[in-house]
Amino acid sequence: MNIRDKLSGNEAAAVAMKQINPDVVAAFPITPSTEVPQYFSQFIANGDVDTRFVAVESEHSAMSACIGAQAAGVRAMTATSANGMAFMWEMLYIAASFRLPIVMPLVNRALSAPINIHNDHSDSMGARDSGWIQLYCENNQEVYDNLIQAIRIGEHKDVLLPVMVCYDGFITSHAIENIELLDDESVKGFIGTYKPEYALLDRAHPVSLGPLDLPNHYFEHKVEQGNGMRNAKGVILQIADEFYRLSGRRYGLFEEYRMDDAEIGIVILNSTAGTAKAAVNRLRREGIRAGLIKLRVFRPFPFEEIGKALSHLKAVAVLDKAEGFSAAGGPIFTEVRSAMLSYAPNVPVTGYICGLGGRDVKQEDIENVYKELLEIGKTDKVEKMFNYLGTKNGGGIDYGIQSEDIIPEA
Structure with a gap:
């Protein structure tokens, strides 16, 4: 049964966690994710869950506590953002x-320096190769739905990988929207009981975690881990189908609009x-046949599927909210272009980096991208493959930092 409510993205994450009722939550506050464990701690105080909350002294310790709890055989969750995730960097790989x-809900925020607490995707994109599955959310409904599905995805016997559910700091995390919740029993039935095959506290089947792994075995262990990520693509779709039958809300690897x-x-x-959808709708009214693909799953990357989905277009642009510092475009651009070389080799593609540090990405900015694509589609020629969108000098490349743009700390 769906229950209508009005919640912020952080509240939606905390409510999903309440219904999941993890055995352990370990967390340390950092803007803009602080509200997630804060709201959840209220559920503990009210007796709504029987979770053990561990108030740690750092994000490194938060992930360490989650690793210890999950390894012992129970469900564990945390939440973080930006510099906090960077502080748990070592433990991301270990998990x-x-x-x-x-x-882990990851509330996307720019990484320092200079210090900035606003939204971009430099934190999650920096961790894209850490071995975590990454799900991305457009709105508060998707935050809630993806967190519930994430439990099933990560725990699937063919996957067994941690999952971060990423959503935009302040834009999504603090904005209140209408949302449809499932009832507690439906969520409980959907996620089931956690029954790990191996656990440190299982005396009948003793195991060790983190031993020295020499060249004779390490490579094969990484291949197995990679297989888990490859298997995740099919598992994500299977669980999305089950979730659709439960909720009436459909999810895939990406949304085609x-x-x-x-x-x-x-x-x-x-x-x-x-x-971008609003921009597409306006352009459609002008007779321009614009469309978009919204990635939901970035890890595992839907290489074949997205390449084929773009193959019928005359021109494509990829918008990144992270500077990958590769001098060859943002992280989404490089992967999408790689897929297109296999499945859409004749479709010209260009990349834009936008919205860094919370800079507004306006509807007219996106409409201008589409209008540039119209020209590319006519000529099959890309004048500038790597672009910045919405900078003060009109979108050109400008690496300078003006003194008036730097606000000293109080």
Whole structure:
């Protein structure tokens, strides 16, 4: 049964966690994710869950506690953002390598320096190769739905990997939207009981975690971990189908918006997709056949599926909210272009980095991208493959930092 409510993204994450009722939550506050454990701690105080809350002294300790709890045989969760995730960096890799299905809401925020507490995707994109599954959310409903599905995805016997559910700081985390919740019993029935095959506290089947892994074995262990990530793609779709039958809300690896007859399109993720959909609708009224693909799953990357979905277009643009510092475009651009070389080699593609440090990505900015795609589609020629969108000098490359743009700390 669906229950209508009005919640912020952080509240939606905390309510999903309440219904999941993990055995352990370990967390340390950092803006803009602080509210998630804060709201959840109220559920503990009210007796709504029987979770053990561990108030640690750092994000490194938060992930360490989750690793210890999950390895012992129970469900563990945390939440963090930006510099906090960077502080748990070592433990991200260990959680994935130990094949522990920890679930973590990651509220996307720019990484320092200079210090900035606003939204971009530099934190999650920096961790894209750490071995965590990554799900991205356009709105508060998707935050709630993805967190519930993440439990099943990570715990699947063919996957056994941690999952981060990423959503935009302040834009999604603090904005209140209408949302449809499942009842507690439906969520409980959907996620089931956690029954790990191996656990440190299982005396009948003793195991060790984190031993020295010499060259004779390490490579094979990494291959097995990679197989878990490859298997995750099919598992994500299977669980999405089950969730659709439960909730009536359908999910895939990505969402195609007005793509059936589109001639030009963009690839985008998270909250900016909502702005982009408005741009598509306006351009459609002008007779421009625009469409978009909103990535939901970035790890595992839907290489074949997205390449084929873009193959009928005349031109494609990829919008990144992270500077990958590769001098060859943002992280989404490089992967989408790689897929297109295999499945859409004749479709010209260009990349834009936008919204860094919380800079607004306006509807007119996105419409201008589509208009540039129209010209590319006519000539099959890309003048500038790597671009910045929405900078003060009109979108050109400008690496300078002006003194008036730097606000000293109080």
